[in-house]
Amino acid sequence: MLQRWHRGLHGYVIAVSLVLNFISIALLILTIYRLLRIGGYAREKKVYILSLSLAILSLALGIETIVLGFGAYGYFTGSYHSARFHWIISALFYSPHIVLYPMSYLLLTVAYFIDFKPENSRYSLGSLALFLAGKDMPLLWTICEIISATALALLLVMAVKRKAFTYIDMAFLLLLISHLMLVVPSPILYIYSAFVRSVAFITLMCGIWFVKAGGNAEKEI
Amino acid sequence: MPRRRYRSRLSVLVEILRVLKQVGPMPATRLCEYVNMPYDRLKLIIVSLEKNMIISARDTGKSRVYYITEKGLKELDKLEKALDIIVKLGLS
Numbered sequence: 250m251l252q253r254w255h256r257g258l259h260g261y262v263i264a265v266s267l268v269l270n271f272i273s274i275a276l277l278i279l280t281i282y283r284l285l286r287i288g289g290y291a292r293e294k295k296v297y298i299l300s301l302s303l304a305i306l307s308l309a310l311g312i313e314t315i316v317l318g319f320g321a322y323g324y325f326t327g328s329y330h331s332a333r334f335h336w337i338i339s340a341l342f343y344s345p346h347i348v349l350y351p352m353s354y355l356l357l358t359v360a361y362f363i364d365f366k367p368e369n370s371r372y373s374l375g376s377l378a379l380f381l382a383g384k385d386m387p388l389l390w391t392i393c394e395i396i397s398a399t400a401l402a403l404l405l406v407m408a409v410k411r412k413a414f415t416y417i418d419m420a421f422l423l424l425l426i427s428h429l430m431l432v433v434p435s436p437i438l439y440i441y442s443a444f445v446r447s448v449a450f451i452t453l454m455c456g457i458w459f460v461k462a463g464g465n466a467e468k469e470i
Numbered sequence: 471m472p473r474r475r476y477r478s479r480l481s482v483l484v485e486i487l488r489v490l491k492q493v494g495p496m497p498a499t500r501l502c503e504y505v506n507m508p509y510d511r512l513k514l515i516i517v518s519l520e521k522n523m524i525i526s527a528r529d530t531g532k533s534r535v536y537y538i539t540e541k542g543l544k545e546l547d548k549l550e551k552a553l554d555i556i557v558k559l560g561l562s
Contacts, residue, residue, distance in 0.1 A: 293479055296552065414560075
């Protein structure tokens with residue numbers, strides 16, 4: 250029974266992550282649009298860097314959503330992707346964590362300062378269980394996750410220091426937790442980390458879109 | 471003593487446009503008092519805003535008064551929304 254509950258839980262976690270990711274991507278794109286539509290006379294380096302960082306973040310999230318989609322397909326059907334397309338899936342799987350997430354967090358920080366072993370179990374991302382399967386995990390992955398986590402820790406400190414909204418602080422904390430979960434990765438941790446990241450992005454977007462700035466923004470001016 | 475935080479160009483622009491919208495047309499010297507900025511620095515911003523038709527000027531005989539244009543009102547809304555995001559992220 251516990252086994253069945255476990256299986257169901259993984260499925261729900263992937264499904265909820267997918268929905269949250271779609272919402273976050275839409276809101277991230279709207280945020281970038283809001284930042285970039287101000288005329289050239291008002292633009293500052295900070296706005297450009299913030300927009301670029303959010304654009305890379307939405308690209309990373311988009312790719313991760315595709316990966317989770319593949320994972321969900323594999324999870325529910327128990328199928329594995331074709332060997333011919335392995336390099337594409339591999340590039341999709343690694344690019345957000347090796348390149349895009351660290352790059353976007355580092356850019357955001359700058360804005361503040363100016364294996365492949367198939368598992369028999371279906372308790373993972375189906376064919377994506379090939380990745381992060383344990384001992385074949387590349388060192389590069391861990392290094393990149395540590396870079397992401399360091400940048401996020403710095404972002405969290407800066408956000409608290411600069412009196413950013415509590416939602417923003419919470420989002421950075423959740424993102425930090427999600428990347429720390431992947432320092433020693435496993436396919437199961439990947440699912441839960443993706444879920445925590447989805448919640449973090451939704452929190453970030455809620456902070457930006459649905460919380461009234463009120464007197465705080467006025468005071469800043 | 472805490473380090474003084476300077477205002478960003480974006481927040482200065484929003485402040486100038488808000489004053490012109492809420493208080494109404496006024497000469498540059500009075501605008502200086504409202505936005506707490508020296509005339510020489512404000513003049514540069516005013517020239518740029520006038521060039522982009524965000525604000526406009528008319529001579530009243532005694533002085534030259536500046537007022538916000540229709541385009542300026544729309545731009546103010548966009549600037550306020552962008553600034554809102556920056557303030558919430560603690561980047562202002």
